[in-house]
Amino acid sequence: MTAVWFAALALLLAGPVPAALARARWTWQVPRAALVLWQSVALAAVLATLGAGLASLTLLFTEQPGFPFLARHGLLQTTLNGLTSFLVAVVTVRFWAVALLVGVRTRRRRNRHREMVDLLHRRESTGEVDRAVLGESGVRVLAGPGRAAYCVPGVRGNRVVLSDGVLQELTAQEVRAVLAHERAHLRARHDLVLEGFTALHAAFPRLVSSRSALDTVRLLVEMLADDAARRRAGSLPLARALVQLASAPGGDGEMAVGADAATRVRRLAQRPAGECGAGDRALPRRGLAVTVYAVAAVVLLAPTAAIALPWLLTSWDFLTR
Amino acid sequence: MALGELERDVMDRLWTAGRPLTVREVHEELATHRKIAYTTVMTVLDRLAKKKVVRQEREGRAFRYSPAATQEQMIAGLMLDALGGVSGQDDRQAALVHFVGGVSAAEAAALREALDAVTAAEAAGDTTGPT
Numbered sequence: 001m002t003a004v005w006f007a008a009l010a011l012l013l014a015g016p017v018p019a020a021l022a023r024a025r026w027t028w029q030v031p032r033a034a035l036v037l038w039q040s041v042a043l044a045a046v047l048a049t050l051g052a053g054l055a056s057l058t059l060l061f062t063e064q065p066g067f068p069f070l071a072r073h074g075l076l077q078t079t080l081n082g083l084t085s086f087l088v089a090v091v092t093v094r095f096w097a098v099a100l101l102v103g104v105r106t107r108r109r110r111n112r113h114r115e116m117v118d119l120l121h122r123r124e125s126t127g128e129v130d131r132a133v134l135g136e137s138g139v140r141v142l143a144g145p146g147r148a149a150y151c152v153p154g155v156r157g158n159r160v161v162l163s164d165g166v167l168q169e170l171t172a173q174e175v176r177a178v179l180a181h182e183r184a185h186l187r188a189r190h191d192l193v194l195e196g197f198t199a200l201h202a203a204f205p206r207l208v209s210s211r212s213a214l215d216t217v218r219l220l221v222e223m224l225a226d227d228a229a230r231r232r233a234g235s236l237p238l239a240r241a242l243v244q245l246a247s248a249p250g251g252d253g254e255m256a257v258g259a260d261a262a263t264r265v266r267r268l269a270q271r272p273a274g275e276c277g278a279g280d281r282a283l284p285r286r287g288l289a290v291t292v293y294a295v296a297a298v299v300l301l302a303p304t305a306a307i308a309l310p311w312l313l314t315s316w317d318f319l320t321r
Numbered sequence: 322m323a324l325g326e327l328e329r330d331v332m333d334r335l336w337t338a339g340r341p342l343t344v345r346e347v348h349e350e351l352a353t354h355r356k357i358a359y360t361t362v363m364t365v366l367d368r369l370a371k372k373k374v375v376r377q378e379r380e381g382r383a384f385r386y387s388p389a390a391t392q393e394q395m396i397a398g399l400m401l402d403a404l405g406g407v408s409g410q411d412d413r414q415a416a417l418v419h420f421v422g423g424v425s426a427a428e429a430a431a432l433r434e435a436l437d438a439v440t441a442a443e444a445a446g447d448t449t450g451p452t
């Protein structure tokens with residue numbers, strides 16, 4: 001029966017749980033804890049899938065050599081066990097193959113991009129904001145059309161890239177907010193979290209939850225970097241930079257702000273600046289964070305303890321008999 | 322001096338030259354400003370050719386080098402690569418982490434137009450370097 005429990009758990013952790021987590025709004029209050037929970041759910045799903053496969057396999061082969069299993073349990077259960085093992089093998093191989101591919105491609109694209117940025121960035125400063133920005137280590141400015149603000153993570157050297165379009169449209173303080181935001185991404189290696197969920201989505205694109213999981217994790221990562229940036233540069237410059245860069249250039253009356261950008265700006269408005277101090281709101285938030293961390297631990301450890309341990313003990317018994 | 326800076330300087334020479342240069346010519350240009358070994362220039366040009374930002378062609382016993390594209394074209398291409406990551410066409414890769422993704426599709430389209438304009442102007446007249 002272990003295989004069935006594992007399979008049920010895997011399905012639960014791959015479907016309804018992430019779907020509910022993607023809809024939850026309380027996660028915006030504690031993005032760091034929420035990200036830990038997301039990772040623990042994803043890891044638990046992968047482990048449960050692996051567990052289902054291993055349990056089916058051991059059931060088939062550990063009783064006695066040959067196939068007395070068929071005689072004892074009947075055709076239906078034997079087929080089910082065989083099928084589960086096969087399915088799990090396919091899913092597992094697919095996930096790791098795609099994850100490897102995503103990793104290789106990501107790194108190749110990053111390296112190429114960083115090389116090109118280093119080759120093409122503007123070295124001569126034209127203004128005061130400019131001089132300050134160009135002077136910072138790891139910051140590169142691109143001349144030419146378009147507005148871009150992003151970071152290129154990597155062990156061989158990080159880059160924060162801004163385009164002239166961005167520098168022209170933002171004040172010095174707003175630029176500082178953008179830089180603080182990108183530096184937070186780089187410092188906390190948010191790219192690794194994103195890469196994991198990108199791989200998950202690339203491996204199982206038709207699984208509805210994998211799309212919303214990736215989108216939600218992306219948004220939470222942005223919120224985490226926003227929190228770091230507002231501590232350094234203030235909420236207002238950050239919000240202004242967000243609106244400025246997310247709204248359509250040209251300006252034909254209405255502002256086409258991306259949904260995520262609007263969510264982030266609204267969130268910046270809701271929470272008071274300097275919230276890192278112990279305000280009235282800080283305490284319940286800390287309580288929420290602690291709860292979420294605890295749930296994350298349970299999600300990861302409880303199935304292991306409840307299902308895997310008895311199964312491990314039985315397997316051990318069999319091997320040492 | 323860092324290798325990256327040197328690569329940058331060599332590219333600048335090739336861009337301003339307007340014609341394919343030999344290693345010797347690049348070396349002579351650079352040597353007026355700083356002490357630099359001929360073999361270093363050769364290594365740098367070789368690296369740039371491997372990165373496909375420089376074209377290498379044989380002329381007799383020597384190689385001549387020219388930029389694969391103008392600086393404007395390369396920058397436009399780089400921006401396109403950067404903004405393409407948000408537009409969703411390429412969202413399998415989490416290579417670059419953007420500050421915000423808003424009107425990425427429109428941005429990418431505008432950039433593509435700009436890139437096309439540069440390319441068209443390039444094709445119409447004043448072609449720098451061989452094709």
Ligand SMILES: [Zn+2]
Nearest residue numbers: 222225419420
């Ligand atoms: Zn960001």
